[in-house]
Amino acid sequence: MAKTLLTPLPLRLSIFIVVFVFISQSSISESRERHVITFRSPTLYPEGLTWDPTSNHFIVASVRHGTFHTVTNNGVIQTLTSSASNLPYNPIVLGLAFDTRRNRLIAAFNTVNTPYVAAFSLHRTSNSLTLLFLTHLPTDSPSSAASNDVALDPHGNAYVTNFGENLIWKVSLNGTASVLSLDRTSPYSYAGLNGVVYLDGKELLLVVQSNTGKLLRVDAVNGKMSSVALPKEVELTSAHGIAVREDGVVFVVSTSEVWVLKSEDRWGRGELIDRITLESEGFPSSVSVGNKGRVYLLYGFAEEGMTGKSKGQEREWFRIEEVGSNEESEAQSLWPFLMIALALLYFLFWRFQMTRFVNNLDKKHS
CATH class of the missing domain: 2.120.10.30 (TolB, C-terminal domain)
Known part of the structure; x- marks a missing residue:
């Protein structure tokens, strides 16, 4: 029996990642400009x-x-x-x-x-x-x-x-x-x-x-x-x-x-x-x-x-x-990357959970 296809990335999660990437790029750009x-x-x-x-x-x-x-x-x-x-x-x-x-x-x-x-x-x-x-x-x-x-x-x-x-x-x-x-x-x-x-x-x-x-x-x-x-x-x-x-x-x-x-x-x-x-x-x-x-x-x-x-x-x-303080600028420039990392971790966790769900569903159908 054919395996069930993974569902597309949820709209809410997609928006979440896009917004964080946009904010991160804006923050990085702003922190470099005086x-x-x-x-x-x-x-x-x-x-x-x-x-x-x-x-x-x-x-x-x-x-x-x-x-x-x-x-x-x-x-x-x-x-x-x-x-x-x-x-x-x-x-x-x-x-x-x-x-x-x-x-x-x-x-x-x-x-x-x-x-x-x-x-x-x-x-x-x-x-x-x-x-x-x-x-x-x-x-x-x-x-x-x-x-x-x-x-x-x-x-x-x-x-x-x-x-x-x-x-x-x-x-x-x-x-x-x-x-x-x-x-x-x-x-x-x-x-x-x-x-x-x-x-x-x-x-x-x-x-x-x-x-x-x-x-x-x-x-x-x-x-x-x-x-x-x-x-x-x-x-x-x-x-x-x-x-x-x-x-x-x-x-x-x-x-x-x-x-x-x-x-x-x-x-x-x-x-x-x-x-x-x-x-x-x-x-x-x-x-x-x-x-x-x-x-x-x-x-x-x-x-x-x-x-x-x-x-x-x-x-x-x-x-x-x-x-501006160089020390503070460096600290501020790190948090966007941290937020992107968290978003990716969230995505990987979602992917892992969905894969488990699909595999279990396939086992039940078979």
Whole structure:
């Protein structure tokens, strides 16, 4: 008697395999490509960088002109206008943070001997800003004080670093400023406390200290400060910016490299995931988390903008460039192959089961 033919591969299993192959190819391709945004704005020299998730674009601030601009993923740049008459004349704008919950842009302003923090309401339809408050930040040493980077907590409080005096200001939702934390143990330096991030759910700040290379853990409630224990190979001297992804992985950037760090104990101790060498030309000191948790650096040539020492003509082109961990990319590139292997194993198991079923059926018929 003729043997029963094997039934065709079930439609559901076929779709399952095709979908996994498609996802795998897409993931492999995506993991190999770094997103680079180039944009043209003569003499802009941006230093501040933040991400507006509502509009899916970046916001940058000019260190030369004290202006704010949006930059889309394909490099279209537009100026955010402001009619505020009480803003400092020709300020140096450094750190930026975007308050998604309240649609506010927070900026660290500086004029000669006077540090400020400003909050603006963003109007997307008109590409304009309305000033909510401009706060003069208290200091005992105006000649060395400088507001640098900004971080926000869920309540709308802003945390602003002062890299001249090694302190952190806390600015309330309505603009009231006070000193939250002061490092009296480290030597004085013109570049002390620098980049800062707020860790959601932990009420903690992480702050990089450029002159000592320390990563500091600061209680956002009482200001208690302590050093994060780092591996010996992690040397954060000259670090500037810092950003944290939703998964808790932290990126610390200097003008020549990025350190990718994580912690399992609320940042009592940090672990090194990866160390990435950067192209130092362009002064990539600002870092921000953009769309889909991707991490971006701003190559704004801000040092040229502040010193006026440009090479030849004034610069016109700048870029925002995705940075990724090689270690993480390798790990991500493995899982598609694992899923394909699982799909094939599933197929082989199905084939084996169907073969047994057909053989048993043939035996019964015979």
